[in-house]
Amino acid sequence: MVMHELLQKDPEIWNLFTRKEEYHSSLRDKYNRFPFYLSQYRTIFEPKASEFLMNNGYHVAYPEGKPFAVCLTHDIDGVYKSITAKGFRAMENITQGKINKSIHLMKQIRSKKDPYVNFEEIMKLEEKYNAQSSFYFLAVDSKDQDFEYRIEDLEDELHTIQERGWEVGLHCSRKGFCDLDTLKKEKRDLEKVTKNKIIGCRNHYLSFIVPDSWELLSKAGFIYDSSFGYTDCIGFRNGMCHPFKPFNIMTGKSIEILEIPLIIMDHSLTDDYMRLDSDSAWEITRRLINAVAECHGVITLVWHNKSYIGEQKKFYEKILKYCAEKEAWMTSGEHLSTWWKDNVQV
Numbered sequence: 409m410v411m412h413e414l415l416q417k418d419p420e421i422w423n424l425f426t427r428k429e430e431y432h433s434s435l436r437d438k439y440n441r442f443p444f445y446l447s448q449y450r451t452i453f454e455p456k457a458s459e460f461l462m463n464n465g466y467h468v469a470y471p472e473g474k475p476f477a478v479c480l481t482h483d484i485d486g487v488y489k490s491i492t493a494k495g496f497r498a499m500e501n502i503t504q505g506k507i508n509k510s511i512h513l514m515k516q517i518r519s520k521k522d523p524y525v526n527f528e529e530i531m532k533l534e535e536k537y538n539a540q541s542s543f544y545f546l547a548v549d550s551k552d553q554d555f556e557y558r559i560e561d562l563e564d565e566l567h568t569i570q571e572r573g574w575e576v577g578l579h580c581s582r583k584g585f586c587d588l589d590t591l592k593k594e595k596r597d598l599e600k601v602t603k604n605k606i607i608g609c610r611n612h613y614l615s616f617i618v619p620d621s622w623e624l625l626s627k628a629g630f631i632y633d634s635s636f637g638y639t640d641c642i643g644f645r646n647g648m649c650h651p652f653k654p655f656n657i658m659t660g661k662s663i664e665i666l667e668i669p670l671i672i673m674d675h676s677l678t679d680d681y682m683r684l685d686s687d688s689a690w691e692i693t694r695r696l697i698n699a700v701a702e703c704h705g706v707i708t709l710v711w712h713n714k715s716y717i718g719e720q721k722k723f724y725e726k727i728l729k730y731c732a733e734k735e736a737w738m739t740s741g742e743h744l745s746t747w748w749k750d751n752v753q754v
Contacts, residue, residue: 444641476705483610485579584612668744
């Protein structure tokens with residue numbers, strides 16, 4: 409692999425790229441995440457590994473001469489504001505013998521007036537900036553602790569997303585990062601609804617174990633993943649702003665999946681984690697976009713559908729506008745990974 413061969417020239421860069429420090433760490437939060445605050449690498453806002461590649465002749469030429477790419481994604485954790493998962497479970501218990509009432513309730517629940525069934529609105533905004541994106545949906549049953557909606561109830565919406573050229577991917581449940589059978593089932597269940605092969609995913613809560621999660625995702629049949637980022641801080645977890653094939657230092661082999669590293673998550677910027685005000689959030693976001701542009705890399709964002717309101721909606725459009733002005737290729741994980749496979753040596 410050209411990329412791996414270059415990175416191995418510098419032991420420190422190689423250790424950063426492979427995330428060697430995570431192989432031996434048992435310190436994790438309740439979602440099985442290795443947080444940024446435990447890492448010895450503090451240059452989180454600098455794509456050190458990608459900079460090293462660029463300085464050693466690695467270069468990517470994007471479609472239509474675009475200088476860099478933006479991978480736009482949305483995690484669909486929930487879609488209903490007024491009806492909770494417990495409400496769904498309650499309806500399950502009363503459906504026997506009350507089919508008409510159940511159908512009536514489901515029609516109410518699926519009302520487009522609900523602010524979080526907003527996929528059409530998101531696509532319309534992105535289309536304004538000649539952009540496309542990925543929507544990652546949960547495919548869990550009603551007994552799962554993360555259950556918020558039935559994927560079957562969103563069938564029309566999923567088909568509309570696909571027909572317009574946007575991507576439907578899997579938002580793996582919290583078991584997915586460590587359970588191959590769960591991954592396969594959820595992928596299969598989503599494919600039954602979409603009638604299309606699902607090639608991309610992101611783990612719920614960004615739960616991830618290096619390198620085990622990559623191995624499982626590969627075995628489950630995914631072409632790419634975009635789970636690899638910190639929750640408690642935006643930036644470059646392994647110094648990369650280019651998609652890459654992970655390398656398992658235990659087996660000495662690369663893993664057959666393309667990782668599109670997650671750089672910026674909406675929740676990371678807010679009171680939940682970094683606690684930045686709007687000006688500070690924009691300044692660091694702009695800084696990361698510029699750093700990726702200088703490396704001719706890819707900056708990946710996740711903007712939850714529930715964040716597509718108020719000031720957060722305006723912030724998302726501000727990112728789109730800024731990247732459009734810098735002539736970035738703004739696309740989905742599906743389009744990016746397919747193009748990458750055919751045009752870039754990894």
